[in-house]
Amino acid sequence: MNSITNFLSILAIIGAIASGGFYFLNLQEANNLAQELQTANSQLSATQSKNIEQSSKIDDLSAQLQQSNLSIEEARSNITVISARSNQLKRENGRLSDELDRRLDKEESLQIALADLKKEMAELRANSISLDKATEYETEIASLEARILQLKNSQPTSPTSSLADTYRNLKAAPGGLNGQILTVGPQSSFVVINLGYTSGVRLDHLLEIQRDGKLVANIQVTEVKENLSIARILPESMATDPETGDLVLSGNL
Structure with missing residues (x-):
């Protein structure tokens, strides 16, 4: 009878030890899970912060892209104006070139006429009394x-x-x-x-x-x-x- 009682006592002790061990293991696992959860929350917060930062950067890049598009449109408009002005200057240059050619031809004619007049004057001087x-x-x-x-x-x-x-x-x-x-x-x-x-x-x-x-x-x-x-x-x-x-x-x- 004592043997059975002792055996049961031993079983009770073993059960208590086992229960304590399981409780300790569950507590440790719970702590680990809590720590992992906290780490995950921290990582999530960091990720959210990064997402917010990335969103801000994306917004900045979008604004810069929009500004770049406006600058490109302005540059295209300026190129159109410059091209039109260039064509106008080419036409004006052509007109001035033609005018210069006409003036050079006229100057050449005047030079020839002047040379003839000088020659005629020299002849008149030689022939005059x-x-x-x-x-x-x-x-x-x-x-x-x-x-x-x-x-x-x-x-x-x-x-x-x-x-x-x-x-x-x-x-x-x-x-x-x-x-x-x-x-x-x-x-x-x-x-x-x-x-x-x-x-x-x-x-x-x-x-x-x-x-x-x-x-x-x-x-x-x-x-x-x-x-x-x-x-x-x-x-x-x-x-x-x-x-x-x-x-x-x-x-x-």
């Missing part, structure tokens, strides 16, 4: 005409002999001369012709003035320029008054 010189010749010729008239009145001679005496100091001009009268002096006392030193004309050369194939008068060269000469009209030979444009040819002695 001073007013004082022309007046001097006019006075000299008038004096000679007066002397000739005096001689004619005081010593009558035939026109042929008088003309021969006048021609005594004249020189034969080279053949083939062909020019024109540029100016006729007062009272047909002298003429300016377009034949000069370069044409072979020299002082005292005898030349003829002709019109329509007929002799107008004989002239004596009194001054020679490069491209023109001054000649006095020999009164005895004058058939009619010379005119500007009359032909001037080589004379015959």
Whole structure:
């Protein structure tokens, strides 16, 4: 009987120990679970915080993306404006280029005209005589005409002999001369012709003035320029008054 009681006591003790062990294990497991739950809650909170932070970043990125889209649209608009302005500038540049070409052509034409004017001025200077010189010749010729008239009145001679005496100091001009009268002096006392030193004309050369194939008068060269000469009209030979444009040819002695 005591043995059974002892056995039962032992079983009771073992049961109590087992119950205590199970309780301890369950308590420890509960603590572990609570700790794991707390850790999970902490991780969840951290994850939620990260999610909130990520959401904030996403919102910021969305705002930046929207701003970038606005900037892109503005840039596209600016590109359109710049492209239109560029096309306008190209057209303006083309117009200015054409205008420059026209001005260059006009300037070239003016340069050519200026060169021609300078050349013409140089020729005029080479062919011109001073007013004082022309007046001097006019006075000299008038004096000679007066002397000739005096001689004619005081010593009558035939026109042929008088003309021969006048021609005594004249020189034969080279053949083939062909020019024109540029100016006729007062009272047909002298003429300016377009034949000069370069044409072979020299002082005292005898030349003829002709019109329509007929002799107008004989002239004596009194001054020679490069491209023109001054000649006095020999009164005895004058058939009619010379005119500007009359032909001037080589004379015959």
